[in-house]
Amino acid sequence: MTFDGSLIIDSLPRLMDGLWITLRLYVLALTCGTTLAIALVLMRISSKKYLSWPVMGYIYFFRGTPILVQLFIIYYGLPQLEFIRTGPLWTFFREPFFCAWFALTLNVAAYTAEIFRGGILGVNSGLVEASKALGMTYTQTFRKVTAPIAFKLSLPAYSNEMISVLKATALASTVTIFDVTGVARKIVAETFAPYEIFLSAAIIYLVLAWVIQNGVRHLERRISRYAN
Amino acid sequence: MPSKPPIISLKSVHKYFGTYHALRNINLDVEEGQKIVVCGPSGSGKSTMIRCVNGLEQHDEGDITVNGHMMTTDEKTGNLIRQEVGMVFQSFNLFPHMKVIENLMMAQRMVRKKTKAEARDTGMKLLERVGISAQADKFPGQLSGGQQQRVAIARALCMNPKVMLFDEPTSALDPEMISEVLEVMTELAREGMTMICVTHEMGFARSVADRIVFMDEGEIVEAGEPETFFANPEHNRTRKFLDQIISH
Amino acid sequence: MQEIINWSDEFLAGAMVIIQLFFVSLLMVIVWGLLGATAKLSNSRIARGIANGFTVLCRGIPEFLLLLIVYFGSAVTLTNIARSWDPEIRFMDIPPFWAGAFAISLVIGAYATETFRGAFLGIDKGLVEAAKALGLTRFQVFWRLRLPMMWRLALPGFGNHLLSLLKDTALVSVIGVQGILFTAQQATTVNHKPFTMYLTVAFIFLALSTVIVVTMKCIEKYAYRHLEAAR
Numbered sequence: 240m241t242f243d244g245s246l247i248i249d250s251l252p253r254l255m256d257g258l259w260i261t262l263r264l265y266v267l268a269l270t271c272g273t274t275l276a277i278a279l280v281l282m283r284i285s286s287k288k289y290l291s292w293p294v295m296g297y298i299y300f301f302r303g304t305p306i307l308v309q310l311f312i313i314y315y316g317l318p319q320l321e322f323i324r325t326g327p328l329w330t331f332f333r334e335p336f337f338c339a340w341f342a343l344t345l346n347v348a349a350y351t352a353e354i355f356r357g358g359i360l361g362v363n364s365g366l367v368e369a370s371k372a373l374g375m376t377y378t379q380t381f382r383k384v385t386a387p388i389a390f391k392l393s394l395p396a397y398s399n400e401m402i403s404v405l406k407a408t409a410l411a412s413t414v415t416i417f418d419v420t421g422v423a424r425k426i427v428a429e430t431f432a433p434y435e436i437f438l439s440a441a442i443i444y445l446v447l448a449w450v451i452q453n454g455v456r457h458l459e460r461r462i463s464r465y466a467n
Numbered sequence: 468m469p470s471k472p473p474i475i476s477l478k479s480v481h482k483y484f485g486t487y488h489a490l491r492n493i494n495l496d497v498e499e500g501q502k503i504v505v506c507g508p509s510g511s512g513k514s515t516m517i518r519c520v521n522g523l524e525q526h527d528e529g530d531i532t533v534n535g536h537m538m539t540t541d542e543k544t545g546n547l548i549r550q551e552v553g554m555v556f557q558s559f560n561l562f563p564h565m566k567v568i569e570n571l572m573m574a575q576r577m578v579r580k581k582t583k584a585e586a587r588d589t590g591m592k593l594l595e596r597v598g599i600s601a602q603a604d605k606f607p608g609q610l611s612g613g614q615q616q617r618v619a620i621a622r623a624l625c626m627n628p629k630v631m632l633f634d635e636p637t638s639a640l641d642p643e644m645i646s647e648v649l650e651v652m653t654e655l656a657r658e659g660m661t662m663i664c665v666t667h668e669m670g671f672a673r674s675v676a677d678r679i680v681f682m683d684e685g686e687i688v689e690a691g692e693p694e695t696f697f698a699n700p701e702h703n704r705t706r707k708f709l710d711q712i713i714s715h
Numbered sequence: 716m717q718e719i720i721n722w723s724d725e726f727l728a729g730a731m732v733i734i735q736l737f738f739v740s741l742l743m744v745i746v747w748g749l750l751g752a753t754a755k756l757s758n759s760r761i762a763r764g765i766a767n768g769f770t771v772l773c774r775g776i777p778e779f780l781l782l783l784i785v786y787f788g789s790a791v792t793l794t795n796i797a798r799s800w801d802p803e804i805r806f807m808d809i810p811p812f813w814a815g816a817f818a819i820s821l822v823i824g825a826y827a828t829e830t831f832r833g834a835f836l837g838i839d840k841g842l843v844e845a846a847k848a849l850g851l852t853r854f855q856v857f858w859r860l861r862l863p864m865m866w867r868l869a870l871p872g873f874g875n876h877l878l879s880l881l882k883d884t885a886l887v888s889v890i891g892v893q894g895i896l897f898t899a900q901q902a903t904t905v906n907h908k909p910f911t912m913y914l915t916v917a918f919i920f921l922a923l924s925t926v927i928v929v930t931m932k933c934i935e936k937y938a939y940r941h942l943e944a945a946r
Contacts, residue, residue, distance in 0.1 A: 303878075303924035304917040305885035308896060312917060315903065316910035402774070409777035413889065420780050433787035441776045441784065448775040523844050542853060550850035560845035564863055564941050573859060574849035606941035619845075626849060 246435045250426050257422035258443060260336075264408050264418060265447075267340050269401065272347025279352035284359060294352070301349035306342060306407050314338040314414040339411035343404060350400050358393030359385060391462050398455035402448050409444070419443050472535070474499045474630060474661055475520060480529035482515055482685075489515045490526065491686040497630075502662045504672040507682035508708060513665040516682070517632045520663065521545075521552045534629055550578055553623030557635040559615045561607035567594070567618050568603040571625050579626065586625075593621040597651050613644030617651055624655075631655065633664040669712060673697065681705045719915050722902045729895035730919055733884045736812065736894065740820040740880055747824025752831035766828065773825035778818070778883055785818040786811060786890045815887035823880045827873065834868035835861065867938045874931035881923055885916075895919050 279297070282290040301309065317323045317332050331337045362385050370380040412421030423440040427433050473496035482490035490512050497503055505513045518524040519531060522538055522545035531538040533548045561570050571590035575581045581589070594600040597617040599610075607615055616636055623631060633652065637645045649671050656662060656675045666672065672679055673693050680690040681700075689701050700706050719726070747769075754766035773781065790808035797804045808814070838861060846856045866873075888896035899912040906912075 305882040312913040319910035406777035554848035560841040
């Protein structure tokens with residue numbers, strides 16, 4: 240039951256390798272997912288049902304099921320389908336990293352689209368009316384008035400989502416990826432010293448979360464320079 | 468003249484909010500059955516004073532005695548006093564998640580330990596008295612402001628208090644609803660309830676008050692019977708205040 | 716389709732495990748949330764410090780990693796203790812079900828702490844004063860006013876926590892709790908239909924999520940009937 244400090248030092252280089260994979264997965268999933276979310280939310284708020292309904296179903300599925308299950312469907316499940324295994328997509332879907340990125344991206348997109356929609360609904364309708372009264376078109380109003388205000392309103396929820404995605408990257412270790420958690424699990428399996436290794440991994444995630452949170456807070460303060 | 472000691476007595480009461488001196492040397496005795504109207508500009512300490520009387524605010528210096536009990540910082544004493552002192556707030560403060568009748572029954576059951584039937588009985592009687600027994604099973608949010616304030620008065624009366632405190636009971640009301648609340652208060656006064664009312668309703672003050680207390684900057688500037696108070700105020704500050712109110 | 720029917724009994728049993736796990740964790744979540752919120756709002760600096768530490772840790776560490784820490788950490792400790800009695804013992808653990816329920820409850824409990832705290836702060840001060848003015852004791856005010864007002868204010872946020880809680884129950888298959896994901900893993904090794912099996916798991920979760928959403932809607936309708944009636 241002793242706490243072995245040298246074990247942590249010895250494991251540090253491997254954990255740093257894991258950190259690099261975690262960071263790559265995180266940044267790729269977050270940026271791609273957010274971009275996709277913008278497209279989704281535009282469809283979601285559209286008055287055309289053939290645009291909004293599929294997006295509603297998509298969001299419902301991804302928010303209603305665990306990421307781990309989604310990841311298993313993509314990584315373990317898709318190869319069951321003939322056209323995936325024999326088609327050109329197989330180059331991608333046989334890669335665990337690609338699958339983890341793919342699952343996380345779809346997830347981020349679903350959650351973020353909902354967050355952005357909340358922001359758009361929160362924009363004071365008086366402002367939209369005011370710009371209409373000035374003769375601006377719907378698109379102009381959306382780009383110049385609705386979108387910037389909605390983005391600012393969405394920021395607190397979006398920053399929570401950023402932390403959630405970071406934590407979700409840990410699930411990649413279940414599909415043989417050696418991210419921070421994956422590396423930690425491997426070392427623990429070798430040494431059977433869960434406290435030292437898992438707690439070191441936990442500290443890495445806490446530091447990352449802290450950096451992200453402060454980054455967003457900084458951004459928020461910059462954006463809030465104009466009136467609320 | 469008074470054979471009994473005053474039911475409420477404030478002696479050299481001081482109150483600070485941080486460095487702000489909210490109450491300065493307040494002295495006030497209220498005999499049983501007396502009706503006191505407290506007026507003065509906003510921020511003059513009127514609300515703070517009556518909130519000290521039932522211990523919602525704690526005074527810093529001096530003595531406050533209510534119904535023979537000296538107010539201390541002790542939670543128990545505070546509760547003992549509050550059980551005998553009813554209070555009506557500017558913003559009604561009815562419990563929004565309880566029906567009107569439940570608002571009236573809760574404290575009776577929890578503090579007075581009455582049975583459900585007794586509490587409901589008392590509650591219905593008082594609702595009748597303030598003229599809204601038909602609304603007993605509605606939620607406060609469904610009632611008009613004037614009705615809500617009458618429920619709040621009934622709720623306080625359910626506890627059978629010896630004294631009633633009113634903290635600007637009509638200030639949050641639309642003009643057409645003020646009179647229905649004042650009528651209930653006037654009726655209550657006629658029945659002999661001891662009352663301290665913070666209000667700017669000078670018509671009510673003139674007809675009901677035994678004494679009018681004028682406060683400014685945390686102190687009692689002057690106090691007197693309505694006739695002399697309105698006709699011949701002693702202090703310049705009082706005169707100025709009355710001019711402003713009456714010109715409205 | 717036939718594969719799903721073949722395994723339907725196992726999936727049903729797995730679903731029962733998940734539902735039990737959900738309710739056991741839920742109870743713990745409410746306890747953590749109330750304790751945490753009370754501590755954060757208390758005057759004691761020590762209590763506030765502990766509660767803040769708890770929420771920062773449990774919200775910043777991936778729930779998956781926390782689960783591994785709780786399960787394997789407790790197993791190693793327990794094994795070491797057991798070995799000091801009987802060196803023959805090779806492995807001892809807390810039942811995975813309970814380790815899982817505990818770990819998940821810590822995560823969601825940390826979020827609930829924030830929600831409850833916000834809800835307590837959102838209570839109109841005037842109402843508390845009115846209750847005091849009626850002579851209610853501090854305990855009565857808490858029990859009859861603060862708590863019923865608090866849970867109403869916390870309801871929308873808490874509904875989201877319930878969905879997270881449900882989804883987190885999927886994680887425990889990793890430590891061997893036999894929930895539906897575990898069932899699917901076993902089925903896959905026999906019938907080699909992973910897509911069908913995991914998609915089934917997804918739809919079971921989706922159904923359970925829907926049940927939660929609908930239930931919360933009903934509860935909200937009941938809880939806010941005093942507002943709805945207003946207009």
